[in-house]
Structure formats: C-alpha cells, structure tokens
Amino acid sequence: MSDLLHIQDLSVVIAATPIIKNVSLKVAAGEIxxxxxxxxxxxxxxxxxxxxLLPPGASMTGSVQLRGxxxxxxxxxxxxxxxxxxxxxxxxxxxxxxxxxxCIGDQVAESVRxxxxxxxxxxxxxxxxxxxxxxxxxxxxxxDRLPYELSGGQQQRVAIAMAIVMAPCLVVADExxxxxxxxxxxxxLALLRDLARLRGMGLLLVTxxxxxxxxxxxxxxxxxxGEIIEQGNTAQILQxxxxxxxxxxxxxxxxxxxxxxxxxxxxAEVLRVEGVLLEYPRKxxxxxxxxxxxxxxxxxxxxxxxxxxxxxxxxxxxxxxSLLKVILALQNPGQGGVKLLGTAFSAMAGRSxxxxxxxxxxxxxxxxxxxxxxxxxxxxxxxPFFLLDAPPWGAERRRKVAEVxxxxxxNAGDxxxxxxxxxxxxxxxxxxxRALITQPAVIAFDEAVSALDVLVREQILELLAQxxxxxxxxxxxxxxxxxxxxxxxxxxxxMQRGRIVEEGATESVFSSPQHAYTRALIEATPLLPEAxxxxxxxxxxxxxx
Amino acid sequence: xxxxxxxDWSLTLGAGVTACFIAAAxxxxxxxxxxxxxxxxxxxLQPPSRxxxxxxxxxxxxxxxxxMAGAKTSVGVALLAVIIGAGVGVxxxxxxxxxxxxxxxAVMRGNDLIFAFPALLLAILITAVFGPGAINAIIxxxxxxxxxxxxxxxxxxxxxxxxxxxxxxxxAGKGRWRISWEHILPNLFGLLVVQATIQxxxxxxxxxxxxxxxxGAQPPVPSWGRMLNxxxxxxxxxxxxxxxxxxxxxxxxxxxxxxGEGLRRGTERxx
Numbered sequence: 001m002s003d004l005l006h007i008q009d010l011s012v013v014i015a016a017t018p019i020i021k022n023v024s025l026k027v028a029a030g031e032i033x034x035x036x037x038x039x040x041x042x043x044x045x046x047x048x049x050x051x052x053l054l055p056p057g058a059s060m061t062g063s064v065q066l067r068g069x070x071x072x073x074x075x076x077x078x079x080x081x082x083x084x085x086x087x088x089x090x091x092x093x094x095x096x097x098x099x100x101x102x103c104i105g106d107q108v109a110e111s112v113r114x115x116x117x118x119x120x121x122x123x124x125x126x127x128x129x130x131x132x133x134x135x136x137x138x139x140x141x142x143x144d145r146l147p148y149e150l151s152g153g154q155q156q157r158v159a160i161a162m163a164i165v166m167a168p169c170l171v172v173a174d175e176x177x178x179x180x181x182x183x184x185x186x187x188x189l190a191l192l193r194d195l196a197r198l199r200g201m202g203l204l205l206v207t208x209x210x211x212x213x214x215x216x217x218x219x220x221x222x223x224x225x226g227e228i229i230e231q232g233n234t235a236q237i238l239q240x241x242x243x244x245x246x247x248x249x250x251x252x253x254x255x256x257x258x259x260x261x262x263x264x265x266x267x268a269e270v271l272r273v274e275g276v277l278l279e280y281p282r283k284x285x286x287x288x289x290x291x292x293x294x295x296x297x298x299x300x301x302x303x304x305x306x307x308x309x310x311x312x313x314x315x316x317x318x319x320x321x322s323l324l325k326v327i328l329a330l331q332n333p334g335q336g337g338v339k340l341l342g343t344a345f346s347a348m349a350g351r352s353x354x355x356x357x358x359x360x361x362x363x364x365x366x367x368x369x370x371x372x373x374x375x376x377x378x379x380x381x382x383x384p385f386f387l388l389d390a391p392p393w394g395a396e397r398r399r400k401v402a403e404v405x406x407x408x409x410x411n412a413g414d415x416x417x418x419x420x421x422x423x424x425x426x427x428x429x430x431x432x433x434r435a436l437i438t439q440p441a442v443i444a445f446d447e448a449v450s451a452l453d454v455l456v457r458e459q460i461l462e463l464l465a466q467x468x469x470x471x472x473x474x475x476x477x478x479x480x481x482x483x484x485x486x487x488x489x490x491x492x493x494x495m496q497r498g499r500i501v502e503e504g505a506t507e508s509v510f511s512s513p514q515h516a517y518t519r520a521l522i523e524a525t526p527l528l529p530e531a532x533x534x535x536x537x538x539x540x541x542x543x544x545x
Numbered sequence: 546x547x548x549x550x551x552x553d554w555s556l557t558l559g560a561g562v563t564a565c566f567i568a569a570a571x572x573x574x575x576x577x578x579x580x581x582x583x584x585x586x587x588x589x590l591q592p593p594s595r596x597x598x599x600x601x602x603x604x605x606x607x608x609x610x611x612x613m614a615g616a617k618t619s620v621g622v623a624l625l626a627v628i629i630g631a632g633v634g635v636x637x638x639x640x641x642x643x644x645x646x647x648x649x650x651a652v653m654r655g656n657d658l659i660f661a662f663p664a665l666l667l668a669i670l671i672t673a674v675f676g677p678g679a680i681n682a683i684i685x686x687x688x689x690x691x692x693x694x695x696x697x698x699x700x701x702x703x704x705x706x707x708x709x710x711x712x713x714x715x716x717a718g719k720g721r722w723r724i725s726w727e728h729i730l731p732n733l734f735g736l737l738v739v740q741a742t743i744q745x746x747x748x749x750x751x752x753x754x755x756x757x758x759x760x761g762a763q764p765p766v767p768s769w770g771r772m773l774n775x776x777x778x779x780x781x782x783x784x785x786x787x788x789x790x791x792x793x794x795x796x797x798x799x800x801x802x803x804x805g806e807g808l809r810r811g812t813e814r815x816x
Contacts, residue, residue: 358718364709384718386718434713
C-alpha cells in the first residue's frame, strides 16, 4: 500500500522543552493507525503537528508529508486549504467543536463552501449526504436541528460528518469517543471503521484506551514521553508487546479483578436503601398545565454489607448520581429511605443523621474541583473531623492526617502543601485520605477514577482494593465504566432510567447477563482480547458485521 | 508576553496614582498647607505661584489645601459607601446562592428594585427627608452599591457551589452558612476586591456629583464637586479653579480604574 501520511523525525519544542522527539509514523490509505499513550505523552501534540495547529511558541522540525507533499513549512493559506479538504479532524468534546447557534446542516455545508465554490443548495446536498453516511439524516428536518437538541453521540456524528464531507484522504481523530458512553462509543467506532474501510481513508486514532484501539486499529504505535517507543501490527503489540511500558498499558487496559472475595452472607448489613423515589419538577407547560415531574430515581432498593464492594453501573442520565445524593443524605427522597448501620439516615437535619455522617464518606469525580484551592492538604483532609464531638487538633490532628496520608501512599510532609501542587492521581489519593479520616463503614465513589489516566487508574484501584481488605470498609462504586466495575466490585447493580434492572455477583452478571440492557452494555464495552485469543478471527468478524 | 507587560504597567500605574491620592487624603486629616476654612480675601483669585502652588479661589483659600481636604471627603464617602454596599450586598448574594429558590428570588428581585430606581432620585429623596450632607450622601451611594455586590458575589458563589469541594463539605456535615463562610467567601475574595475598586471610583464620581448639585457635603466641608460648582462662574477669570478639581477627579478615577483592571487580569490568571 502506498503511504498516505509519512512523518519523518518530527520534533516539537515548546519553550525549550522538547514535547515530541523524533517521531516517525506512516499511515497507508485505508489503514487505521492507533496512537496510544498516557496523558502527557505527546500524542495529541503529534496530531496537532500534522494539522500544523501547534500552540503559539511551539517550534517544529522534521517532515510531515501527505501524499508526497510536504506540509511543514507550507504557507498558512495553503495549509488552510489542506485542512478539511485533505485532512479531516475530530476532537474529543463534540459540544465545544460545534457552533451552538448554527443548525447542523449549515455547519456541515460550511465545510464544503470553505473549500469549493458551490451553490448553497449543492453544499447542502453534500451536507445531507455526509450526515446520511453518519446515520443522522433519517428524520425530517434533521439538518435544521441545533447542536443542543442532539445527544453527545449525535453531536460527535455531526463532527465526523464535518470531517468527512470533503472526502479527505486522512482523518485524524483525537480521543473521539472518550466523552461518550459505552453504547454510543461502540456505534461511533463502528462508523469510523466502516468509513476507513469503505472509502479507503487513512485514520489516525489517538487515544489513551488500548481496548478501543485493539478493536479498530491495524497497527499500533505506543508513545511515551514524546517518543514512539514501539510500533507494529495490532496482534503483534497486544501479544508480544516487549517494553515494560507497553506491558503496563496492556495490563491497565485489561484491568484484572483486584481481589477475589468469598461471599460473606453473614457479614452485617451496613447500608440499606429501601424503595427510594426521587422526582424533579419540570418546567410548566403552560400556566394551567403542570408538566409531570421527572422521575430520576424510581423505587430503588439495595443493600451493602460490611467490607463489601458494590458497583452501581449505568449510563449518564440513568439516575445514579441522584441516587447517590439520597444515599449521602444530601437530598431528601420523595419516598422510601436509607438506613445506615440500622438507623434512618436522611437529609432532614437531625442529631442522628449528623452523628451517622462520620460512617459514610465520599470521593468525587473531579480531582481538581474536589478541593478548596485555598486550603492546605492537612486542613482539607481534616475537614470531616467537623463531624466528631471532640475533634482532634494541633499535634494530634497532624498525627492523624499523617496516618491517613501514609495509608494512601503519600508523605506526611505533603500535609502542608496545597492541592494545585499535586497530580490528578495524587489528588484522588488525597480525596481518599479525606474519606478515610473518620474511619467510616462505607465510602461512596462517584466516578472517582473516570478522570484519571489508565496507568494511574490502575494504581488507584489497586490501592482501594488493599485498603478495603485492610480496613474492612465497604465501597459503593458508582460509574459508567464496566471495566472498572469488573475490576473492583464484588457485586453490582445495573441502573437504567432510574430503576435497578439487574443485580448479582460481578462475575455472574458479566458471564450471563439477564437483562437486555446489561447485555447491550457489556457487548458495547471494548475489551482487550486475552493474549492467547485469535485476533485474526476477531478482525475478520468485525469487517464482516 | 505582551499581555503580562500591559497588566504590570496598568497595575503599577493605577496603584501608584491611587496611593498618592489616598496619602494626600490621609495627610489632609492632620496637616494642610493652609487652613481650607480660613478666608483671606486680600489674596483672592491668585493664579498658581510659588506661595500658592495651585492658586487661590474667590475667597482667598488655597486651592491645594482645598483639594487635599476634598480628597479626604471624597475618599471617606466612597470608602464608607463601599463598606455599606459590600457589608450588606455580599451576605445577600451568598444567601441567595446558598438557598436558591424563593429566598434567592426575593433577594434578587429586591436588588432589581434598587437598580430600577434612578440614583439621583433616591439621593434627592434622602436629602429631602434627612437634609443634605456627607452622611446622607454615604447612605445614598452605599444603597446603590448593595445590588452590585449582591450580584457579583451571587454569580461567583453559584459557580463555587457547583464545585465538588462544597459537596465534600456537606458530606462532612457542614451547613450552608458554614460552607459559605469557610469555602465560598474566601474564593470570592479576588472578585470582590476588583469590584470594590470599581465601586470606589464610581463612589468618588457620585460624591462629586451630589455635592455639585448641592446634595452632598455642605459648606464648610470641602468637596471637589462643590469646588467645581463654585468655579463655574469664574472659568474665564480663573480657569485653574475649575481645572484643578476636574483634573484631580479625572486622575483619581483613572488611577482606580487602572488598578481595578490590573487586579482583574491578575485574579483571572490565578486558578
């Protein structure tokens, strides 16, 4: 196959710091190359270098050739013509890639009109054809819809339509499915694969998720600290990835169960949720007609035993976050209730609820927003001491904070630093330390590892498994990520539209899911094949379907 | 690079000019070259000279001394008005953001009511009831600062309430008041300092405006606004009488705005 994209010795330097070092890559027509690496490895910068869209202050050396034509050093005007016409780009956040005030038909048509002098009508026809290809022009008036009327997956389809409408020979996709839920992710990936296969289009897929790449890519290039450390056929890399870094990425993507817990039906129940119903009022349709309320949580019951890790899985909007608010007594349910250690626990402020709060703590998703930027770590970690009748202070407080910092693998000296001095993974460790300080019976995790890089996620899950074992604390793990849940949970609940549709021991749910929704979720989740599984058969199967 | 230099420049210049005027106002509380209340008709309407740096007015008072004493009035009125506005407005904004719903609605609609009322009209109302004077000017300007501070602090607080650290604080059993005090307010500090600088400069203008129409500081308390008013009929004869207080006000307000702009850019950059 002839080379479509040929990158030779590409280096990028920003403010005297090398970001990319001597990267060489090739993408042939119709080929899918997966570029994988942890965050900060330089993979997004490589994608931007191809488009000649480097941040100000960056300088680039080396050569980027598209169909034999040199792109580096090309004039801005000519490069502008190449972008969109010859190379399309898809970004991670579909919402911010689209103009919120322009209907999607016009946005796609605009990509055409920028490159070709065509009538409004024929541009719109081209747009319709492109939207048709991404499966969006089915309904009447589809072209006139505005971005906010579309779901995240549909928005990403529009972004893909914009990238392919000029029939470029190469598409660069930077984390195209990271912001999407699993079922949508599977659809978007299948779409990208079909486009590459059917149109003979080259696809450079940049992602941190090896499982996604394994499903799609013909070849994989592994990037670490600005260098390509290993590249080869997908099967070859997955089975015989030699370097320790590749191995680490592989094992992080496989996410083996972190512990094997024997079921302990005799363990005491620490948390019980009974028939919780939560409704949100909706905007009135008119002065006289109230809209029916939105039922976010619809009669959910669940229980957690001491020392057990329970997973709560569902897509975004399934009501799992609302349920978590009720469980944490931050929101009153419309009906039903929560019992913590056998006592009613609700947001109706009361002495018993306040006393009970020390037994349930939480870790949240955003490692940046979880901490008041003006507080030092010691004060942050000690905040839940507010719940104790006689909070320790001075040397005693310092000793207790040092103790939990040690438990989560940080130094006692970190207590005097501020949150912005830590990396995302370290901050989640601080959040875990804060949750541990009152020695709770249950810790709730709201998508606590979703914002983390695969390798860091692996470490945090490892740490959590150890802590659960050592401290006999129960976890309620709320996430949309089936990988994570499979690695950590003993038992899972699957939530869809406010209801629990399936529950059971993790392995039995994964091996024989009963509910159609659970099956769809599991099938959509990209899984890395085990090293011995025949990849070839898998690849053939995916082309056939 | 360019942006940083521009910020440093406006911050430095703004802070320098503001500091000069505030220093003059503080100095005026203890010492001025000539007693601004002492009339010396013999020396009336003298142009700027070595003896009277900025000349004398129609009653023979030293213009520099009048300006310094006027700065004291100006700074005092504007500062107290900012303190009233922030003292009432910030808690209102915090309460609105913390409780949302009906409380928020009541607070913000109350603010709209004040906003809807022309400033001068309220000042006239207050002076009509309580009589003109510096204290009533402070109250009138202060009332108009309330909704500004309430809105700014509410907007900032609403954003802070979406951050997970407020959730973490609630899980730690803290109530809305305590979270507002411990987490929200300190994170609004930069925002409020910038707003205070802007309101301070508006306060200086408002004080002069009220005094100019005779609703602010009454004689013999010196005020830039009244100096301008009195100089009106003498502009052809003694132009420095109108020029000096006008320039003083222009410089002071410009300095405050530069300072506010520099601070704003500084706080925007910070996390």
